[in-house]
Amino acid sequence: MGMNQTITVIPPGVPLTGHVSPPGSKSITNRALLLAALAKGTSHLRGALKSDDTRHMSNALRQMGVTIDEPDDTSFVVTSSGHLEAPKDALFLGNAGTAVRFLTAAVCTVNGSVTLDGDHYMQKRPIGPLLEALRKGGLNAESATGCPPVVVHGTGSITATRFEIDGGLSSQYVSALLMVAACGDAPIEVALTGKEIGARGYIDLTIACMRAFGAEVEVLDDALWRVAPTGYTACDYQIEPDASAATYLWAAEALTAGKIDLGVAGEAFTQPDAKAMEVIAQFPKMPAVINGSQMQDAIPTLAVLAAFNETPVRFVDLANLRVKECDRVQALHDGLNQVRPGLASVEGDDLLVASDPSLAGTSSNALINTHSDHRIAMCFALAGLKVTGVRIQDPECVGKTYPGYWRALEFLGVKLVHGEV
Numbered sequence: 007m008g009m010n011q012t013i014t015v016i017p018p019g020v021p022l023t024g025h026v027s028p029p030g031s032k033s034i035t036n037r038a039l040l041l042a043a044l045a046k047g048t049s050h051l052r053g054a055l056k057s058d059d060t061r062h063m064s065n066a067l068r069q070m071g072v073t074i075d076e077p078d079d080t081s082f083v084v085t086s087s088g089h090l091e092a093p094k095d096a097l098f099l100g101n102a103g104t105a106v107r108f109l110t111a112a113v114c115t116v117n118g119s120v121t122l123d124g125d126h127y128m129q130k131r132p133i134g135p136l137l138e139a140l141r142k143g144g145l146n147a148e149s150a151t152g153c154p155p156v157v158v159h160g161t162g163s164i165t166a167t168r169f170e171i172d173g174g175l176s177s178q179y180v181s182a183l184l185m186v187a188a189c190g191d192a193p194i195e196v197a198l199t200g201k202e203i204g205a206r207g208y209i210d211l212t213i214a215c216m217r218a219f220g221a222e223v224e225v226l227d228d229a230l231w232r233v234a235p236t237g238y239t240a241c242d243y244q245i246e247p248d249a250s251a252a253t254y255l256w257a258a259e260a261l262t263a264g265k266i267d268l269g270v271a272g273e274a275f276t277q278p279d280a281k282a283m284e285v286i287a288q289f290p291k292m293p294a295v296i297n298g299s300q301m302q303d304a305i306p307t308l309a310v311l312a313a314f315n316e317t318p319v320r321f322v323d324l325a326n327l328r329v330k331e332c333d334r335v336q337a338l339h340d341g342l343n344q345v346r347p348g349l350a351s352v353e354g355d356d357l358l359v360a361s362d363p364s365l366a367g368t369s370s371n372a373l374i375n376t377h378s379d380h381r382i383a384m385c386f387a388l389a390g391l392k393v394t395g396v397r398i399q400d401p402e403c404v405g406k407t408y409p410g411y412w413r414a415l416e417f418l419g420v421k422l423v424h425g426e427v
């Protein structure tokens with residue numbers, strides 16, 4: 007499989023019904039793996055995601071002396087001395103934003119030099135603000151381009167008492183600093199500067215996970231946190247299913263008027279993208295304006311759903327989507343216009359989806375350039391449930407966060423045709 011491979015989704019013509027569980031949360035798995043690696047002793051992580059992103063995180067931690075066993079498809083058993091050792095080779099982290107950002111801060115605890123690199127997509131994803139914050143905190147972290155590769159020279163201790171971070175481009179910078187802050191020599195304040203950050207819910211996830219591993223985090227106000235120098239304590243940790251993955255199943259259900267049992271109630275999710283459920287439940291009467299800032303990874307799902315809505319939808323506050331695995335505003339625009347010319351337009355960072363309920367049942371010759379972005383592949387498969395002829399390029403890219411995605415659709419009765427371009 008690769009860039010030349012395609013999957014064509016055959017519209018099922020019937021409501022999709024059945025039981026399909028989304029995999030474990032990527033965001034929580036990568037936080038828990040890191041915190042378990044920073045804790046002395048053995049932690050059992052259950053309900054975890056096994057995918058490219060969590061493989062990159064776990065392999066990097068193994069390179070730094072942490073033992074990670076995988077007794078089954080959804081568990082990691084992490085045994086650590088509580089300290090990360092300098093790795094012999096560079097850490098290769100693919101296109102895993104969480105792994106790159108969280109580890110860039112965490113490896114400041116290493117006594118020695120660490121190089122963190124990713125694939126050519128990752129080498130275009132900005133990390134400058136995080137490096138700047140670490141440097142102002144007295145740490146030595148640099149990159150020639152403002153993107154990976156990053157080189158960190160650690161002394162084995164963190165003497166900073168305050169980190170200041172502009173999280174306007176990515177909330178992951180803030181999460182990264184909060185998590186490493188518990189490993190400081192003294193209490194560390196983490197303060198937001200600059201613009202409002204995107205999905206605050208990811209900061210809540212970070213703090214919840216830190217507390218589960220024994221950290222003490224005080225929320226002083228909505229732009230300031232104080233983290234005590236407790237380090238982390240090993241624990242047994244249950245990871246909830248992935249809310250972003252759930253959005254595709256919720257949307258598939260709405261589009262086909264089906265009934266898909268995810269085995270978990272929407273209200274049970276603590277991840278930001280669970281907010282999309284309320285919007286999906288309104289289909290085909292979705293709101294005229296949808297703000298993407300607090301559920302950014304769900305926007306591709308909602309944008310494709312909007313194409314079948316009764317009325318047009320304007321997606322606003324999407325600047326952050328331009329620095330994801332690809333420029334998602336552009337990729338959604340291009341893909342929707344492949345499905346039917348005129349379906350989408352872009353104004354600044356807003357995406358306007360023209361919407362047309364009569365799109366369902368039509369044919370197209372759409373070839374979706376996914377740019378190897380898992381979310382672009384997964385969301386356009388939804389268009390294929392209603393429009394004949396939608397071909398998704400590089401379908402294996404779903405392995406970043408949802409390796410079982412195509413199997414899940416097949417399990418629900420969707421026929422997929424494999425081909426090549």
Ligand SMILES: O=C(O)C1=C[C@@H](OP(=O)(O)O)[C@@H](O)[C@H](O)C1
Pocket residue numbers: 032033034103104175176177178179181204205208302303326
């Ligand atoms: O903290 C996290 O787990 C994530 C935060 C978000 O990134 P940004 O903060 O860069 O928007 C999100 O898009 C990403 O998939 C996961």
Ligand SMILES: C=C(OP(=O)(O)O)C(=O)O
Pocket residue numbers: 101102103104105303330331381407
């Ligand atoms: C943006 C994403 O991932 P990350 O930033 O963790 O690479 C995503 O999963 O949609």
